[in-house]
Amino acid sequence: MERLIILRYSEIHLKGANRGFFERALYDNTVRAINSTKATVDKGGARYIVKDYNVVDEKKLISKLTKVFGFNWLSVALCVDNSVDSILDAVKEFKIPNGTFRVTTRRADKDFPIHSNELSARIGEIVLKNNPNTKVKLENFDKELTVDIRENGKTYLYLNSIKCVGGMPTGSAGKAICLLSGGIDSPVAAYKIAKRGAKIYGIHFHSYPYTSERAKQKVIDLAKVLAQYCGDFKLYFVSFTKVQEEIHKKCNSKFMITIMRRIMMRITEKLAYKLKCKAIVTGESLGQVASQTMEGIISSNSVVSLPVYRPLIGDDKNDIIDVAKEIGTFDISILPYEDCCTVFLPRNPIIKPRLESVLIEESKINVDELVKECLQNIEIIQIKA
Ligand code: ATP
Ligand code: MG
Secondary structure (H helix, E strand, C coil), X not given: CEEEEEEEECHHHHCCCCHHHHHHHHHHHHHHHCCXXXXXXEEECCEEEEECCXXXXXXXXXXXXXXXXXXXXXXXXXXXXXXXXXXXXXXXCCCXXXXXXXXXXXXXXXXXXXXXXXXXXXXXXXXXXXXXXEEXXXXXXXXXEEEEECCCCEEEEECCCEECCCCCCCCCCCEEEEECCCCCHHHHHHHHHHXXXXXXEEEEEECCCCCCHHXXXXXXXXXXXXXXXXCCEXXXXXXXXXXXXXXXXXXXXXXXXXXXXXXXXXXXXXXXXXXXXXXXXXXXXXXXXXXXXXXXXXXXXXXXXXXXXXXXXXXXXXXXXXXXXXXXXXXXXXXXXXXXXXXXXXXXXXXXXXXXHHHHXXXXXXXXXXXXXXXXXXXXXXXXX
């Protein structure tokens, strides 16, 4: 009798001729997720099986596998040969909690000698005998014991299913670069786009020495949480100090954030082209702060030609916070820190910047030169899951 983990996908089912491409990506990502254990992965259609592991690693494996984009459910199962005696023996291993249960038998192996309903009834009797405070209930039951008799000669028995993150396999959707601050929103935005299968890169702008090493570490810590889901990725740290000093010195302070955003977007796009990314991701949410009005977004959007994905654009802050808590970035995001946007923060930033005024202010600095300098001074940090 072998213990193993069965994983199932759902959305990949909807794929046609290219389903194999998504399945292979999911397989590769699963192999990567478990590579610190001695487990192996088998792939058979919509089911992936992780086995050959040390039982002490099971919890760790579950924690890792529930975060692999593409899977919707997993179950820890017992595996036996397709024989009635072996199956009935395995049933004795299950402790069913007090309450109601049903047995669901699926018989893909049509040579198996007993029909599904009859086997379910025999299994039910054993469960009732070994777990006296349980009752059979075919609908609205508390627990379901599934017995899956496969054509490959193996039967899988499992009691519980654990929800996984869902989404599409990392790498299946191409590459995107995410503007990652140390705040609550942008890690959630990065997560959402990564969840749809994008391989992500992160870019962070800092104003050292106005911003501290600790602020930088915070972004690295956030990126490490993201990497638990989307795998290792590269984080680009850009020194933004000179840009801010120039704007501060030469432009109307009301336009500080507006011009900063435009320069951030230009730098990000240049890097995006180099990395062959097809999209830029931000954590903007409509109307959340002064720079996220429709006019603010026109202003920052108009300097780039790559699509900008804003997965949080219609989300309320509370909904964003819920996701941040669920994925584990919230507690890091709320640590006190300085962001480059809080340095030289104007007292009254312009809320609805008119593009013509922005252009006049921006013409007072040498944007191209500043962008070029920033791109020459990038520090790359490899983030490991
Ligand atoms: P967040 O919580 O993501 O910081 P926010 O609500 O604080 O968002 P802003 O400060 O207006 O919003 O930033 C809007 C978006 O611009 C962020 O979601 C992020 O994508 C990007 N951004 C802001 N500051 C930085 C930074 N220092 N480095 C990289 N990207 C940034
Ligand atoms: Mg911010």
